[in-house]
Structure formats: C-alpha cells, structure tokens
Amino acid sequence: MSFSVNVPEPLDRSTALRLAFLATLSILLLGALLARLWFLQVLAGDRFAELADSNRLRTVVSQAPRGHILAADGSELVTNRAALALTADRQALVDDDGRPRDERAARTVRRLATLLDVDEATLLERIGDVRYSPFRPVPIAVDVDPEAVLTVRQNQELFVGISAETIPVRDYPEGDLAAHLVGYLGQISREELGEPAYADYRGGDLVGRGGLEQAYEGELRGRGGQEVYVVNRRGSVIDVQSRREARPGLDLVTWLDLDVQRAVESALAEGIVASREIVRDDGRNLPSTAGSAIVLDARTGGVVAMASYPSYDPTEFVGGVSTTYWSFVNDPAQGQPLNNRPIAGQYPPGSVYKIVTGAAMYEAGLITPATRIGCPGSYTVADVTFRNWNPANEGPMDLATALKRSCDTYFYDLAYRQWQVEQREETPDEVLQRVSRSFGLGGRLGIDLPGERAGVVPGREWRREFWLRYRDGYCEQAERAEPGSFEAELLGDLCRFGGIWRGGDAINMSIGQGDVLVTPLQMAAAYQAIANDGVLLRPTVGRELRDVDGTLVRTIPAEELSRVELTDPQLDSIRRGLERTVMEPGGTAYGAFFGFPFDTVPVAGKTGTAERDPRVPYAWFAAYAPADDPRYVVAVSVEEGGGGSQTAAPIARRILEHLFDVGAPDAGGFVPGPEILD
Amino acid sequence: MSSVGLGTARTPRGGLRGRIVAGLELLAPLRAVDPLVVGATFGLVAIGMVAIYSSKLATLTAQGLPTTTFLTRQLIAGGVGLVGLVAATVFDYRRLRAFIPVGYLGTLLLLAAVLTPLGTSVRGSQRWISLLGFQVQPSELMKIALLLALAMLFNETEGVPGLGRTGVAVLLALVPLGLVFAQPDLGTSLVYLWLTGIVLLVSGVRVRYLLLLAGIGVATFVLGLRTELIRDYQLQRLTVFLGADAPDADFAGALFQTRQSMIAIGSGGTYGRGLFEGTQTALAYVPDNHTDFIFTVVGEELGFVGAATVIALFALLLWRAVAIASQAVDRDAMIIAAGVAGILLMQVFVNVGMTVGIMPVTGLPLPFLSYGGTSLIIWMTMVGLLLNVHQRRR
Secondary structure: OHHHHOOOOOOOOOHHHHHHHHHHHHHHHHHHHHHHHHHHHHHHHHHHHHHHHHHHHEEEOOOEEEEEEEOOOOOEEEEEEEEEEEOOOOHEEOOOOEEOOOOOHHHHHHHHHHHHOOOOHHEEEEEHHOOOOOOOOOOEEEEEOHHHHHHHHHHHHHHOOOEEEEEEEEEEOOOOOOHHHHHHEOOOHHHHHHHHHOOOOOOOEEEEEEHHHHHHHHHHHOOOOEEEEEEEOOOEEEEEEEEEEEEOOOOEEEEEHHHHHHHHHHHHHHHHHHOOEOOOOOEEEEEOOOEEEEEEEEEOOEEEEEEEOOOOOOHHHOOOOOHHHHHHOOHHHHHHOOOHHHHHHOOOHHHHHHHHHHHHHHHOOOOOOOOEEEOEEEEEEEEEEOOOOOOOOOOOOOEEEEHHHHOOOHHHHHHHHHHHHHHHOOOOOOHHHHHHOOOOOOOOOOOOOOOOOOOOOOHHHHHHHHHHHHHHHHHHHHHOOOOHHHHHHHHHHHHHHHOOOOOOHHHHOOHHHHOOOHHHHHHHHHHHHOOOOEEOOOOEEEEEEOOOOOOOOEOOOOOOOEEOOOOHHHHHHHHHHHHEEEEEEEEOOOOOOOOOOOOOOOOEEEEEEEEEEEEEEEEEEEEEEOOOOOOOOEEEEOOOOHHHHHHHHHHHHHHHHHHOOOOOOOOOOOOOOOOOOO | OOOHHHHOOOOOOOOOHHHHHHHHHHHHHHHHHHHHHHHHHHHHHHHHHHHHHHHHHHHHHOOOOOOOOHHHHHHHHHHHHHHHHHHHHOHHHHHHHHHHHHEEEEEEEEHHHHOOOOEEEEEEEEEEEEEEEEEHHHHHHHHHHHHHHHHHHHHHOOOOOOOHHHHHHHHHHHHHHHHHHHHOOHHHHHHHHHHHHHHHHOOOOOOOHHHHHHHHHHHHHHHHHHHHOOOEEEEEEEEHHHHOOOOOOOOOOOOOHHHHHHHHHHHHHOOOOOOOOOOOOOOOOEEEEEEOOOHHHHHHHHHHHHHHHHHHHHHHHHHHHHHHHHOOHHHHHHHHHHHHHHHHHHHHHHHHHOOOOOOOOOOOOOOOOOOOOHHEEEEEHHHHHHHHHHHOOO
C-alpha cells in the first residue's frame, strides 16, 4: 500500500489545466490589487496626502485687535471695546438649508427669539449666515443685555448650541464725530471673499467700509492669529502643529483736530438749519438741504476737519447695521446721510472759481495786475446777453477789484477774447482748462478716503465727446418737439451743433458755471494752492502710523501735486483781491465778516453763488487765514443755500473764529450775511 | 528522494555520534522544507507584528498602557502557530486521514456551540467561544477542517467524481456555512463557498456540474434577497463601496471606513510616511486598523513599496502552493495544497481589495498580518500542511 503511494504518478492533464486556471486567477487578482495600489499611492498619492492632512488638522483663528484712529494730538477717535455677544454653533442648530436641525434646535431658536425680542426668521437667517465658516461660532447678537446673557448662561440646557462671549467691537468715544471720515465696519461679502485682494480674509471677517476704516484697511486690520491643531477621529486635540500669534493692527494718527472737527460740524449743522429761516424774494424759505465744510492745513495739505451734513451715527453699524438704519442713511429724502459730500459732492463752483479764471488770464497774457477792464451790468455777444449779478455799471477795474466785487462781466470779456484766440489756433491751447487742472480740478486729488469724485473741467474735446454720446437723444427729442417752439429750436441746435465749444460756453465757464463741476475738497485745495504760494498739496487725513506701543512705523508724507504758474506780482494781486473781498467795504464777504477782528487775524476769501436751475443756488465760500501767513484753508458749501455771502460765508466765519479763538463770546450763533447772488 | 529517507530505516550506529545521527534522522523532513514558503510566511508574520505594534502605538501611549500589549498577545499566538506549523509539517498527512472525520465533526460541534449562550458576542456577531481559557474562533478552525474533509472525500475517487460525491461535498460545506452565516459572518460563509468551489474545480468535477452549482448559488442569492434572508445592511455593505469615488458620497456614514482606509493607503505615496509616522494610523482614523484593516498601516507607513512587497510575498506563497499541488503524490495532498492556495487568494484579494475600495467591507482578516490569534495559528498550520505535502512530493 505504502509502496504504491510512493510511485510517482504523472499528473493528469485535466488537473494540470485546472491548477493552471487557479494560478492564472491568482495572477489576475493580485495584479488588480497592484494596479489599484499604484493608482492610489503613486498617481493619486499627493491628493490623498492632502486629504489626510485636512483630516487631522484643525485651524482655529483669532482676530487681531484692529488699530485705533487718533487725532493729531493723540486723542482717541475710534478704539475697541469688549462687547457681550451671543454666538451660535451653526452645525448644532441648523441644517444645510438653514432650517432648525431638530425639534430641540427649533425650541432653542424660539426661546432665543423671545429673549432677544427678534423674530425667528431673522434669527435663523443670522445663524445660517453662509459667510461664516461652519466651524466658527456665528455672532447672532452683539451688545446683548447682560440679563439675557445671564439667562443663557444659567440655563445652558435650554440653549444648546448658544454661547455667550465677549468679542471686540469698534468703540467711538466721540460718538458720531467725524462719522464720514471714520467710516464703519461691515462683514465681508461672498463676492469679496473670492477676490485676490481679500485672500487673507475668511467668512465673517469685518472689513472697513467707507472712510479711513476702508482707506487704511490693510494697516488697521493687522494679522489674525492662527493655531493649527492635530486632532484624532473623535476630534480631540492631540498636538499643536503650528501657532502664529495675532499681530495687532497699526494705529492711524490723523491730521484731525477733534476740537476743530466738533466746531466745524456744529457750525455747519447750525448754520444750515438757521439759514432755512431766511425768506427769499419769492416768499419761500431757503431749502439749505445739505452741505460740506473743510479745514485744511495750508502748509501740509493735512485735513484738520471735514464735515458732511446731514451725518449719521457710526455706532449703529457696530455688530451689523439694521435695515431701517441702512435705508435711512441712503434715503434721498433724508439727504443721503451716508454720502460724504466734501469729496463725493459735485457742484458748479460759481464765483469761487474766479481765482482760477484770473490765474488763467495771467497765464494767457491777456492782462497784467495793473490792467483795468470794464464791469458793465451786462455783456452781449452774438445777440446773447450775459448779465452781471449787479445790474449797475461799476466801471473799469483790475483783477483784484474784480475778485473783490466778484464782477462777472469782467471775466466774460476776458474769457470771450481768449476763446477767440484759441479758435484761431490750429490745435487750441485751452489755457483756462490747463490752469484749472493745475489747481487740482477735473481729476481726483487722491485723498486717502474712498469715494472721491473727479469733477468736470469742460472744453472742446469734452464737449465733442459729450455730444457724440447724447446726439441721438437730442435729435430724437427735437423731432418730437412742437415745430417752431423754443424747445424745438434749442434741441435742433444741440442735435446739429451740440459738439461745438462756443464762446458762450467759455463765458459761462469763466464764472464757474456751465458744465464745470467741482467737489468741495477740490475747491479747498485750489485755495490751499493760492495760500501756499502756488504749490498744490495732496489733501491727506492720515499723518502717520504707529504700532500698538506707540512707536512710529511710517509717516505719510505731504505730497506736491502741481505748481500754479504765476509770478509773484500776479499771485499777490489775486491774494489782495481775496483779502479785499473779506476785509474791505464793498467786498462781497465784507458784510458776513463785519466785526471780525482782522487786526489779529486777517482773512482772505471768496464768495460764490452757483446757479443750478431750477434749484435754488448753491452757496460757496472759500478762504484762508491769516491772510499774510496762511495756516488754515476753510471751504464751505451749502446745497440750495442761496448766496455765498448769505449762508456759506457766515458758517466759515464761525469756523475761523473757533480756529483762532477770536470773536465775541456771545456771538455763538449763525448770523446770515447780506444776500449777494454773485 | 526524500521518500527514501522516510520509508527506509538506516543501520543504527552506536555511541554518542550514532545517537546524534539518529536524532538528525528524525529531523530529516525539516531538511526538506521549502525555504521560499517558510521565508514568505515569516516575512509576512514579521511585517504583521510591526504593523500591529504601530497601529496601537499612539492609542496605547495615550491610555498609558504598555505599547506592546497587543504585540505580546500576537507573539504568543505566533508561538502557538509555530507549533502548529511544525506539527502539521511533521505529522504525515497520510496518517492524518484517520482523524479527519472526528476533527470535522468536532469543529462542527464547536461552531454550533458558538451560537449557544456559550459563545461570545462582539458588535452583534457571535463568533468566539472560550476553550481551555482561550477565546477561539471555530469558524477559522473550520477552514482547515472543511478543507481536509473535502480532500479526504475526493481522495477515494478514481477518475472523474460523480454527481453523488459532489453532492456530499456540497453538503459538507453547507452545514458549517449555515452555522457561520447565522453568527452572522457573511465573509467567512463566502470563504467556505469559495473553498468548496476551488476543491470541486481541482478535483476534476465536470465543468457542467460546476456551472450548475454556480447557477444554484446565484439563484439562492437572489432568493435570499427576496426573502430578506440576506439582511439589508449586508447587501448595503456589499454595494456601497461602489460609490466611494463619488463626490457626494456619505463619508460620515457607511463609507467612512472605506474612505479613511483609502486616504491612509493613498497618502503613503510611493515610499510611505515612514514607520510609526502615519497620521491616519496614529490618530485612529481607520477603525479596526489592527485587525481587518491592518493593510492600511502598511500602505500608509511603508507606501507602495511596502504594500507591493506584501503582495509579492503573498504571490510567492500562492505560486509555491500551486506548484506544490502540482507535485503532490496523492489526490488529497494536491487538493490540500490547492485549497490552501484558494483560501489564501480569496482572503488576500477580498481583504486588500476592501482597504483600497474595490471590494466591499466584509470583515475578513488579512492572513498572517491581521491581529487575531486563531487566524494566525490557523494560517501557520495551513503553511505546515503545505510543507507537509511538499516534503512528500514526487
């Protein structure tokens, strides 16, 4: 038996075949495993390594305290404070569609709504705010009543997923002072999060909106801290992978003088409100809807004060602005309080522009300081009559006197002659336009505030482009107008010849009317150039940046934008004209400044009354003082405020009195000036 | 050649020298061991030990327990396994035949006992029983018992096995299969099925019978679905892995383990993250990574190089097993070797396939590597059977 076992038998063919089948199957299956491993580990290994990292690493960010905004003397305008806030753990409360996750979550939301006195839908909206990372608690109520916080803390089982914590928020020790300059903070939007400029931001981060908060976002923000933890499958922290300390934002020191800012804001507001008492010839009160006031440092371009009326309260924006307040600050019926008029308001300048025309006529060589030109009651050219504000003939006068008297016809004549000269040139050298630009008009000055407008300096090119853009509209309207009517004639004229820069356009522009548009800041800068011997400086609010210890990090230098080409006698004549406007009997601002102690503080300035049919004229006043050694430039404009001498000049006077601490102590209020509609 | 040394007694010599020679004579079979089989086995067991140590290193450290807790237990099992290996090698399979029926029936009894209150339940599955103070898994033991029983059944046949014998073979498989399925342990049930199929294949059962049986198997499976004999979660586990690459897959739920396993292996890259450096391993992202998912530790820490080495060692074993089968003198020896190859192939493919997301999660351990004493002992014993057959080859 054992013998037969030991005899080798040849393996039958069938078995060999079947074993070969088993071997083939082995090769195939193990080959499949190797192929899969090759794919997972060699080809897709990097992706899986990333997944393994995202598995085990959890990033916790901490906010850096935002830098403060300080006045020139170091007093605080914007700081931070700790606010009591309730935050929600989104994942514990709502599902992906923003609905309560379960019955317990629904009850929690209901209780919270009652506690905070908001409706459930609003609350759910806040909790489900997709701008927040799901791993980060969502603040649902800031500056919560401490009693509500106590309720939540003591009844944690009724408010699962809700926690109370203190979070840093913006604090405004001066309330709504300089609201437009400061700006406010808002949550970063989803669109912004996708932009490269906000690469460093995460959902729920606050970002500067408007004002210095926006302009200096990069400096004020600092850099958030970040801790990367290693966690296991159950989410418990095993180790700290990396830690980056939060770097607080830099403090911004501005040129602002809070005392002056307060005075400017109240002078503007009180002046505007008081001027509404003034009754016009048609029996109606001055509307005086809104206004701006600016104080610049004449030698540096620093913004000492800047006010926009009506204003708003930035504290309303802390922890998220309410819809009601948001519509209020944007409501045209309320004068759009959010609108920062000193830089975003564009108005015709009226007679304050005449310093530019005067400088241009010197540049064009049409006059010398001694040249005298007539000042008739009206000026007629090609059957069109242009009137002076004063119907009486004032006789020939030099530029200084023409400024003092704000004589329109004086400038009409010069502007028309210059226009004729330019018409004869092959490529006209538009002197008034060129000089306007050297005064900073027709382009953004580049102030360190967002939302600055450029204004308009019209001319031949501008007129042509404008016409090309609107010609079709003019022509269409002309066809529809009643044939033979004045309207049809005007529109037909615009349709055919609207692209031509005519003598009338030059005449209107010479007194700051027609199509010229400026911002109040541009006008302040133009007077700053005159006060500063022709050197135009870029207006800036920020002065320097300091770190949290107060160490100087960076100075924001004064920057020369341009030089107005005027000889000393020419500049002197303009400055003399401005001084006489204010300080000499017969000057358009003499009445408004009657009784001002010129012995102590000589003042130079110019009134303006810009027509903007069918509205009530816009009042302007621009000045600098002391006239012999200028320190401050003041510019005031009031929308539909009537004559510059009437409304704007008295406001500027109040500001100057405060700046130099002069004037009768009892003369606190607004005293309207005489109605001169120059 | 070796059969000469086995069967023929040599002239005994006197003295010490003679006794030494006689002792060496006893060890003669060991000299004829297949070095590749032994090398591959020890290589796999060693890699398994290191991987088990690594998989529990962080957890045990965190719990303040000795880091070698699991390793020690597995080493003890390895020792027992070595005894099993040597015994299975030395004890001539021809003399083993007499014990097979008793062994099969005994194991069947143990399997039945598991389902009684004597058995231990872990996570809803009743798989273990306490035997002489040790927790053993009779379903693992049954792999050998069934293989030997089938080998014995077909050894008697001359030529092609008939329908009757095939029927008996199916019956031999179905009884333990039913008991294991009731635990419930779908994975091991399928191993028995596969094993029987392989044995029928190599025993020369007609292809048409094989196809018939396969048809019956499919019909039964469909019927099982209809009658809910196969539970929902079992079916779900069988199909859910198909969605592992879908972007919206439910990684928190059924796919969590597969997904984490793939991340662990994939993140190993070509050369691995380094021994004891795997984050998925250390932070316990892959559940059961010392038992069924031990391959993830190899894949993550030793990379493609390490994973491919393990596959290569398995390939070596399979090649040797098939080669040994083809050189076997007896039919039952051939069936044993082929059967070992068959189970090995299935368990490696199903287990590794599960960790790389191409097979469902069925709960089959990886031979030699997975933590678990019974499995290791059984597999080392099966290697012993291979060596046994090899020594008595043509």
